[in-house]
Amino acid sequence: MSIFVNAETTVVIQGISPTSQGLYHGLRNRAYGTKVVAGTNPKRGGETIEGIPVFASVAEAVEATGATASFISVPPPAAPAAILEAAEAGVPFIVCITEGIPAHDEARVYNRLRREFPGTRLLGPNCPGIISAGQCNIGITSGDIALPGGPVGLVSRSGTVFYQAMYELTQKGIGQTTGVGIGGDPVPGTSFIDVLQAFEADPETKAILMIGEIGGSAEEEAAAFIKEHVSKPVVAYIAGVTAPPGRKMGHAGAIVSGSKGTAKAKMEALAAAGVLVAQNPTEAGEKMAEVVRHLG
Structure with missing residues (x-):
């Protein structure tokens, strides 16, 4: 599905x-x-x-x-x-x-x-689009990096890390249901929570890979939602781990202000919600491979 x-x-x-x-x-x-x-x-x-x-x-x-x-x-x-x-x-x-x-x-x-x-x-705006592996691709994602069949759904603010994360899974023989790039602008039309809710309701998505980045509070809000409403295992990676406070990345929404929006704060919030937090995209793929091996 x-x-x-x-x-x-x-x-x-x-x-x-x-x-x-x-x-x-x-x-x-x-x-x-x-x-x-x-x-x-x-x-x-x-x-x-x-x-x-x-x-x-x-x-x-x-x-x-x-x-x-x-x-x-x-x-x-x-x-x-x-x-x-x-x-x-x-x-x-x-x-x-x-x-x-x-x-x-x-x-x-x-x-x-x-x-x-x-x-x-x-x-979106400013997003790579959406790809339901083997079914439909709208946007700029290269179709050959997606492996149909599930059981993993992906959601990402970052476009390039989204591509890498999907390819990491494909290289490991782990299929995807849908990959959703929500974009990194300050006012996205679709949020992490919107996508997490949809994946939670999708019977063929058994696990979720979430890619966040520094800036804003979307990941902390997603963590609170996951803790209360998501029963499926979630693996996450936050781009910008080494970015100093005040550093702006490529997206308008990716800016750290003081202690808010830092990768550390987001990772801590996600970990507290029971999410498996990775230090880099490759580790995220490895953690998801372990999750998939133990799915019922």
Whole structure:
């Protein structure tokens, strides 16, 4: 089984053109087996690009194809409007990989989605996307690093560590159900807790690998949720173990302020919640391999 997307998910690429990153990654997603059914571009409605019909708006694309997910790869100034356009068209799942959206714009869009479009889930922005191994890949994750079959679900703030963690499992012959990159921006559309809750409810996900990073309080909040609501074993790694206070990493949300948001504080909170905490991604893979060996 998988969470959020599956083999039946149909995708519209927002911001498609013959030279766009959306087309490049959308074609890779299609080659993986994802059902890419439409693209949108206000200036190219009625065209067909690489076999993908293009519509002037998301509403037109949804009406014609019944698309159930959107893949947004547009520049930062256009991304908030693109997210809202998809929500207004009734798309239930939106993946936005765009980096560099101002935090106040993210907050505005997040609050509008919660208030006006409760049936729509946003993944991202500034995220690698989602891959349900062997079924559906939306975003920029390389499909060949994922091994279908479960029993492990992955959730990560960091994109590159997400790829490494998935590949560590694949090298050990450990399959994945779904890998979810939530992104490292200050206002993610989908949180650790959202994904943990979905994995807890998924009967085919037997264990969870969580990748956090310095900055913010998301990992501490996840730890509290795990302690109270997650019955499945969780392994975690926090990127930025050696970062000094005040150091900003590549993500807007990855900044340490005083003693808050440090890797040490996050690791301690997770360990106190019963999570197996690793010191590096390779060790995380090793710990998960041990967990999988003892699954009933």
